Amino acid sequence: MALLKNGMVTAPPGAPAGARALTSADPFAAGTGAAADRGANRYGVCSIEDFPPGMNDLSFTHEDAGGFYNYVKQFATPNFWYTDGGVLSWIYGEQYDDWQGTYGFDACVAEYHSGHGTMDGNGVFWMPMGGTWGGSAWASSADMRLGNEVARYLFFSTCLSLRIGDGNSPIRTWDVANLGLRMIFGFETTSVDSPHYGAYFFDRWNANGHKFSKAWLDASWDIDHHQAPSAVACGATQAEAQDRLWNEGAFQTAAATKNWWWWTWYDAAKSIRDQRPELPDRAQAARFAPPRLSPARLAELAGHYGVRLGGGVPDDAMGPHGVVLGDGQGGPRLSVDHRGVREITFADADGTGRDAPSADEAVRIAQDAVETFGLADRVDLVADKVRHQYHAGGTADDVADPRVRETHVVFTQLVDGQPVVTPGLGEVRVGIDGGGTVTTIVDATREVERLGESAPAAPPSAGEAAREPSTVEEALDAPLQRLLRRLSAGGRVPAEVRTIPDSTAVGYALRGDVGAPVVRRTVEVDCGAGLAKRYVLEAPLR
Known part of the structure; x- marks a missing residue:
């Protein structure tokens, strides 16, 4: 069982150095x-x-x-x-x-x-x-x-x-x-x-x-x-x-x-490739391989990324929230969460305020990292988005201009030519600081075991047509109408619904080990009284 010290999880006495099971930790600092x-x-x-x-x-x-x-x-x-x-x-x-x-x-x-x-x-x-x-x-x-x-x-x-x-x-x-x-x-x-x-x-x-x-x-x-x-x-x-x-x-x-x-x-992620989502000729379900989280696999991953363990990985290394591997001496650190998402931290972001690399240079550095660590050896990846982490600050009298602390290049996993569209999954993110150093890699991809016929979609709700949609807009009309009916049930019909740019996608939504073909879009709704809210529309493809 893991122990808590200063609100953080520590390994029990006698556990091999470099492996910390992650259990639910108290977010309050000890003694405060x-x-x-x-x-x-x-x-x-x-x-x-x-x-x-x-x-x-x-x-x-x-x-x-x-x-x-x-x-x-x-x-x-x-x-x-x-x-x-x-x-x-x-x-x-x-x-x-x-x-x-x-x-x-x-x-x-x-x-x-x-x-x-x-x-x-x-x-x-x-x-x-x-x-x-x-x-x-x-x-x-x-x-x-x-x-x-x-x-x-x-x-x-x-x-x-x-x-x-x-x-x-x-x-x-x-x-x-x-x-x-x-x-x-x-x-x-x-x-x-x-x-x-x-x-x-x-x-x-x-x-x-x-x-x-x-x-x-x-x-x-x-x-x-x-x-x-x-x-x-x-x-x-x-x-x-x-x-x-x-x-x-x-x-x-x-x-x-x-x-x-x-x-x-x-910032909101910016697409770096031409995206014109269209409905596929045939919708196939994908079966993904379960995450491999055995002690031997964890040790293999650690060695692959140069993470020093100082000992083996115990059989009970995976806690309810995952495991952290590393020597605790400032070297690379690997965390694997309960979903099997791997995050490798190589270094803290450069804090000298140097200008961030251009988007093209960041993509080049990120692609080199993907190749170096073989992240596309078993999955199909495409450079898809760039996300910046900005920072700024100052006093009540003087505020500094925003600077980019890290640039994150997002590689999206493709399945049968279609992207995984579940946020945070089916992607590789490479973080690059102002000095051009790769600070982190997050690998949230899953290997595909097989493709097959899509599971039948849920029967249409009352009043909805049962015919197959021929366009993205037709596919999204049913979930949009359901949203509007739900919002209007409170007595106010939304005055406006707008599509968030670059948010429409056709691809696979991950649900456990299954990838279901869907159409996905984020919309913003006028909620009255000067308020707005965003909603995710998702329609299954039969």
Whole structure:
């Protein structure tokens, strides 16, 4: 059984050096509980699906918040989880945000909110509540004063909660509200209505040994490639804020000074190849080989990437979340999560601020890495997308221009000529820093065992035609109509639905060991009251 030390998983005495089974770790730093007279006061959660008239309801915010809640309650019972009409503006306002020392967004160290959000032209973040309190059905960053009591980490799983573009910055939005916060997590863009953000955040934090900022960004990537997640950290100095942003990986109770802010974000992935998705002449299902995770295979992978083990891999090396292999002395590190996704960390990103390589140069470096490690020997890969991780920061008086910290070249796996379209799977990502160094490789490909006839699609819903679609638009019409009916059931018909550029794809959705042929698209819906939300449409191909 793995042991916990300082919130991280360590190998038990006598285990071979270099192999750490990953179990569910406590995200709170050891010995840093909340003040003794405050009880636990570690976590508070809010989620809204049912909104007042005039705006569209959401479908997955309770599941999203539940992923966060269910993980942390293993270690400490959260103070509260308010839902729908129980989420009112008093929770976020200074007068009651630490009500009875227990309730409100300044009563706990880490707070999670899932719902609608938007930002106005003055950089003020607004959230509609589940009901009206004191004459208001909204809460805004302008009215919040958080961190002067207990809050240190805010998670806003909403649209536009942490903007960094179009003249915005975390300082502009959150400086007045921040009275001791260490980190804030949110989105630069409109986000997808998904049940997975909270669970994926801790899954990525556990499985890959990531710090908070990277776990948040990668959780979003594995939900949709076309949104831009963001995170910010504060500190007394530039070095402290940057260190916190890149390296904070356990919840702490000490307040942070907001002299300096530093933030990072992924941009929406940019396609680097011509994509004109068309329906295939025949749709075949794919059967993928199960991940090979035996101790011998893990040792083989470690040797392949130059990971020093200092001993063999024990039979029980794979924990519930995976395993980390490495000597802990700064050499390459290999993590394999419960899905079989391999992530190799060769080096930290260059922090000198050197300019990033051009997209063409990054693709060349990434292709060399793919060839060097034989990543395309058993699967078909195509250079498909480029994603940048930006960072910027400064003080209330002076903000530095954004710089690229890493460029990630994404190679998509092809099956029978069609791409895998499930975000975060069926791909290889190569990270390259400003010095042209390959920092990380993520291999989420699966070998194909066989192709066969596609399983019959679900029978059409009442009122839907049973005929085979002849175009991508026809195939996506049924899931779009289902979405509109669901949204309209709350009493408001969406005024506009727009397609997110480069989001339409025809290919394979991974479901366990099966690849099902589908058409996939991300759309953005006008939800009323100045709000929007994104949704993923997916239609099976017979």
